[in-house]
Amino acid sequence: MVKHRPMGFKFALLTILCAVATPAFAAEPTIEELLNATDDVNRGESSQSTIEMQVKTKRYERSMTMKAWSRGEEDSLIRILSPAKDAGTTTLKVGDDMWNYIPKIDRTMKIPPGMMSGSWMGSHFSNDDLVKSNRLADEFDYKKESFVDGVYTIVCTAKADAAVVWGKVIVKVRADKIPVEVAYYDEDGELARKMTFSDVKDFDGRKVPATMLLVPADRPDEFTRITTTELDFDVQFDARTFSLQALKE
Amino acid sequence: MFALAWRNIWRQSRRSMITILAMACGAAVCMPMMSFMDGMFATMFDVAVTQQAGHVRVEHPDYPVTNSMFDTMEDAQKKLEALEALPDASAVTWRAYGAGLLGTDTKSMGAVLVGVDPVRESRVTPTETMLKEGAWLTQPGQILLGFGLADELNASIGGEVVIMTQASDGSIGAGTYTVVGLVRSGNAMRDNQGAWLNLTDLQELLFIENQVHELVLLASGGRDQVDTLKADVVAAVDESVVVRTWYEADPQMAEMLKMGQQQSNIMLVVVFFLAGFGVLNTMLMSVFERTRELGVMMALGTRPREVIRLILMEGFLLSVMGVVLGGLLGGGLVYLICVHGVDLGYGDFEMSGVVFPSRMRGLFHINHATSVFVSMMVISILAALWPAWRASKLEPVEAMRAD
Structure with missing residues (x-):
């Protein structure tokens, strides 16, 4: 069985890169709408952003700034701006494929399937997290558990035939469709990792949580934090923005 | 009669x-x-033994279980010198291991990276029998590929390959190397996924300068003397490392x-x-x-x-x-x-x-x-x-x- 992770980094990144254009006081949203808003917010949208990624593990601590472009959920390009040692290193994602460009050796390498579960840029996200595009509402049975202080808690249980890594995902999302927290549980029901969203800001006229924190449950001292500093929507891309040539620029 | x-x-x-x-x-x-x-x-x-485990091996206590790049030995240089002075050891070498993405212009694959000290390694490993084609490592920037891996990548002797990996500081390590030989070690996994490069190259790539994952010894008395050698080694190194004989390291074999x-x-x-x-x-x-x-x-x-x-x-x-x-x-x-x-x-x-x-x-x-x-x-x-x-x-x- 091919396992992949629904709603990983991609979801998170997209949530940040492209916010939901939702009126604050719309009619009460359905659960499906909330879930789709959580992992499917930007379909058909284009964005350009500057983000900071901070990674802390037992072994190292590093901080990077990156510039990212994305078009829909299919295509994205992420380039490291700093530190100098990694500057220019670029990841291109087109559909389910992924390439890394390393300026030091001036080479582009496609990530083979066997290495998709490896860490992306030393963070707690895997390459798969960036690439896979499963949707909660499709792969999981979901149920509203509570609605307290304007926050919905939705329990998603993997469907029997779903080829997903997680057994259960608990999503906390505000009534205005801004996610608050997503907790991932493995097939044995153990908490595997938790992602929290905070620092809701206005970018280009939309409300977006600017900070996202991922903490692996078995290593509570470690984390990957992604902070959005700039974000623009409805950017025009030309045909070669998401091409192998663009990787090297 | x-x-x-x-x-x-x-x-x-x-x-x-x-x-x-x-x-x-x-x-x-x-x-x-x-x-x-x-x-x-x-x-x-x-x-299993001569090419890999050695008669007696020294490692970080966690390394056999974790195989983690971070579980390296302290003071490897000092330990190596102490072990080389042992009369019961006929040869000593040190190695580091890593994993990375190895590619040619057309293809890339995950590979097991073995960092070897060319001169010391050749005293432990019978390099002539291990090499299928080409020559043993002589200088930095060279690499040997398992013949299965080379086939898969369409790499040949004289060609260039690129390695991309996660270095120990979280950054991306990358390097370009020239293929000088193809290895047929007899170990299926290594022949299909292994790449051998200079220890110093691998240390630089992984950002683990002067660190190694294992010290490997051969007993001068041959395989019947491994226990004697082990006792010598235990006495020669400190307690930050674990010393095992080949049969302790590979009980199945x-x-x-x-x-x-x-x-x-x-x-x-x-x-x-x-x-x-x-x-x-x-x-x-x-x-x-x-x-x-x-x-x-x-x-x-x-x-x-x-x-x-x-x-x-x-x-x-x-x-x-x-x-x-x-x-x-x-x-x-x-x-x-x-x-x-x-x-x-x-x-x-x-x-x-x-x-x-x-x-x-x-x-x-x-x-x-x-x-x-x-x-x-x-x-x-x-x-x-x-x-x-x-x-x-x-x-x-x-x-x-x-x-």
Whole structure:
């Protein structure tokens, strides 16, 4: 069985890169709408952003700034701006494929399937997290558990035939469709990792949580934090923005 | 006495010949079989121990379980020097390991990266047998690829490959290397995924300068001296590392080698028993046939002890002839197996991770001959004991009346 992770980094990144254009006081949203808003917010949208990624593990601590472009959920390009040692290193994602460009050796390498579960840029996200595009509402049975202080808690249980890594995902999302927290549980029901969203800001006229924190449950001292500093929507891309040539620029 | 025994044997020349041939065939089968199996065990030992585990190995205590890039040894340089000073160690080397994405212009694949010290490594690993094509590492920037990996990547000697990996500080490590050789180590996993590069190159790539994952030693006394060597090593290093012998590091391989040895021993015992029963049968028959004659001999004053000696001598002569004939036949077969090898007809085949060439070669060891000879002769004499004892107990008067 091919396992992949629904709603990983991609979801998170997209949530940040492209916010939901939702009126604050719309009619009460359905659960499906909330879930789709959580992992499917930007379909058909284009964005350009500057983000900071901070990674802390037992072994190292590093901080990077990156510039990212994305078009829909299919295509994205992420380039490291700093530190100098990694500057220019670029990841291109087109559909389910992924390439890394390393300026030091001036080479582009496609990530083979066997290495998709490896860490992306030393963070707690895997390459798969960036690439896979499963949707909660499709792969999981979901149920509203509570609605307290304007926050919905939705329990998603993997469907029997779903080829997903997680057994259960608990999503906390505000009534205005801004996610608050997503907790991932493995097939044995153990908490595997938790992602929290905070620092809701206005970018280009939309409300977006600017900070996202991922903490692996078995290593509570470690984390990957992604902070959005700039974000623009409805950017025009030309045909070669998401091409192998663009990787090297 | 000798002449008498010799003559007695050839009185029933067909029966004696059959016994001799049976023993000869036994020996002729046993010797090549032992040679072949030892050849197989030697290949396994070479792949699992000589090339990888070493006789004795030193690691960070967590490394055997985690295989994590971060579990390196402290003061590796100092430890290496201390170990190289040990008189019981014939060779010492150090290695680092990593994993990364290895690619050519057209393709990329995950690879197991082995950082070796070219000079020290060549004292531990038989590099000529490990290399399928090309040359061993001589300077930085060079790399050897498992031939399966090279095939998969369409890489060839003289070409360039790129490695991309996660360095120990979380950054992306990358480098370009020139392929100088292809490796056929006999370990399926390594041949299909392994890449060998200079230790210093790998350390730089992974950002683990001056750190290694293992120190590997060979015992000057060979594999029988590993325990002595281990004791020396334990005394020479501090307690921040764990010291293990190859059989502690690879208990499965040790178990398999032991099992194989037992199997071949059981086979030998069976063959020897068959030979022994052949002699027993022959001697019993001849004693039975000669009851009257033996009775006459004893009536004429031959003492029972002399009768015993006569019969034993006959058994001994039979076994000597069997062994000599068997030795010639078996020796010839062993020679063929060692020099030309045996084509098993499967092509290269894999057994517990070790790839055997389709043409297996035997191993010559003088023990194969002596153990077969000595045990056959001992068995034959033992088998002749009972008939001899029976013959010595004959009552001359009774015996002479027998037909």
